[in-house]
Amino acid sequence: MKLAVVGGGSTYTPELIDGFARLRDTLPIEELVxxxxxxxxxxxxxxxxxxxxAKQGHPGRIVTTSDVDAGVADADAVLLQLRVGGQAARNQDETWPLECGCVGQETTGAGGLAKALRTVPxxxxxxxxxxxxxxxxxIIDFTNPVGIVTRALLQAGHKAVGLCNVAIGFQRKFAKLLDVAPSEVHLDHxxxxxxTWETGVRLGGPQGDDILPKLLVEHGDAVAADLRMPRAIVDRLGVVPSYYLRYYYQHDAVVEELRTKPSRAAEVAEMEKQLLEMYGDPTLDEKPELLAKRGGAFYSEAAVDLAASLLGNGGSPYQVVNTVxxxxLPFLPDDAVVEVQAAVDGSGAKPLSVPKLDPLYAGLIANVTGYEDLALQAAVHGGRERVFKALxxxxxxxxxxxAEQLTDSLIAHNREHLAWA
Structure with missing residues (x-):
């Protein structure tokens, strides 16, 4: 089995490598590029x-190359984890939207659109x-914004599934709170x-008992603290929103918070310098503890699970993925990309049925799907007017x-990455 990782020079790659080494029985890689x-x-x-x-006794061969064509040739699966423009572009995504009082974030809002425009082509x-x-x-896409990028791939006819670590993070955290094995926790994600929202937490599989109400009563403080949201929000919703919902539910407060501290990109850039120095140490043969602060927790486990299932090598029967x-969700276009539990095998990902959603969630999902459609049009076809409409x-x-101010700022900060600008 051959796998290729495009963006393999990321400082986060050793986390992925560690997962490949530990889980080699699930995903027996012979060559990794x-x-x-x-x-x-x-x-x-x-x-x-x-x-x-070598330390973990993995017999696989690891090859490095800057030649995309050579690297992906004969690969059974290609994992995309690239960042066009690096942390410098991310830093801009997180700062210039704040000038007009809008949240600055690399996957959400104006910064997220900028990343999509750089990345999709x-x-x-x-x-x-x-x-x-x-x-x-x-093609397994971990490149943000995952939903928009995966939709671009699928609409172009590629065999693609999108992957995010939010769901597996919740699964692992809930399992720890409940003192059960992670494999016992099934999310209605x-x-x-x-x-996204966790509308149910079931033990044993999709048909298991929903213990979310009990989880929130007994562990609501811990859940809310992890989300960095007041417990009152979680209690009133009765579900667990993803961390990214704080940009919607607490937008103005988050903007003020972001204005008073260094950007996350600046923090990561400094961390990357330290990590690269560590990686240069020929005696280092395991992922350093500092890498845990880099983000993307449990990414390696999710990637191994998904690749194993798609390649017919086992893997969990149900996984949260981004797929068509x-x-x-009947209120969305069929070609929209949703993030839900799906049955995954060699033929791809087939979403499980989802009960009718409360308008509180369905309305926001529909709104953002409309934005994503416009964002994809702007990313594929370019043009100031398309950018403006998406914003x-x-x-x-x-x-x-x-929207006018942000359009001008977005183009000014990303001109070198926009062929049409």
Whole structure:
């Protein structure tokens, strides 16, 4: 089995490598190719990756290359985890929207649109290269904004499934609170990428007893603290919103918070410098503790599980993924991409049925889906007017004057990445 990781020079890759090494029985990789244009980072990350495999007794071969075509050739699956523009572009995404009082975040609001505009054309080019070299390969997208990127891939006819670590993070945290094995926890997880709610927590599988009400009564303080939201919000909803819902439910408070501290991108950039220095140590043969602060908890476990299922090598029968709607949420277009529990096997991901949603959630999902449709049009076709319409449609913006100002700022800060600008 051959896997390719595009964006393999990321400082987060050793987390993925550690998961591949630990879970080699689930996903028996014979060759792993790390692909990245940053040759200096790639060499450091590749060296540590080989040492991790060696220490854990993994027999697989790790190859590094900056040649996308060579890297993805003959791969059974290609994992995308790239960041166009690096942390410098992310820092801009998190700062210039604050100038007009809108949240600055890399996947949500104006910053999220900027990331989509930079990312979608690059991902589609990579996917075409994969299709030319190996049309049967699965593409697993972990590149944000996952929902928009996955929708772009699917609409272009690629074999793609999107992956986010929010659901597996909840699964692991709930399992710890309930003192059960993570495999026992099944989530009624519904929404769009970074716009989801846990409407049920079941033990034993999709038909198990829903113990969410009990979980909130007994552990509501811990759940709310992890979300960085007041417990009153969780109690009144009766469900567990993802962390990203705080940008909607507490928008103005979050904007003030972001204005008073360094951006997350600045923090990560400093962390990356330290990590790369560590990776250069030839005696280091395991992921350093500092990596846990980098973000993306449990990503490796989710990636292994999904790849194993898609490649017919086992894996969990039910997983939370980003895939085509096809009537799962009847108030959305069939070609929308939703993030829900799905049955996953070699033929792809088939969403499980979802009970009728409360308008409180359905309305916001429909609104953001409309924005994502406009965002994808802007990313694929370009043009100032398309950018403006996407910003005007976003529920975190929605005002003409803000959309005008943010359009100009977005283009000014991303011109080098926009072929049409």
């Amino acid at each position: 790390l692909v990245d244009p940053a040759a200096d980072r790639l060499e450091l990350v590749g060296g540590l990756a080989r040492r991790i495999f 690059v991902v589609l080019d990579i996917a075409e290269r994969v299709r030319r070299t190996n049309p049967n390969a699965w 519904v929404g769009l990428n970074h716009l 709607n096809n009537g799962t 005007l449609a976003h529920p975190l913006i929605g005002q003409y004057a803000y």
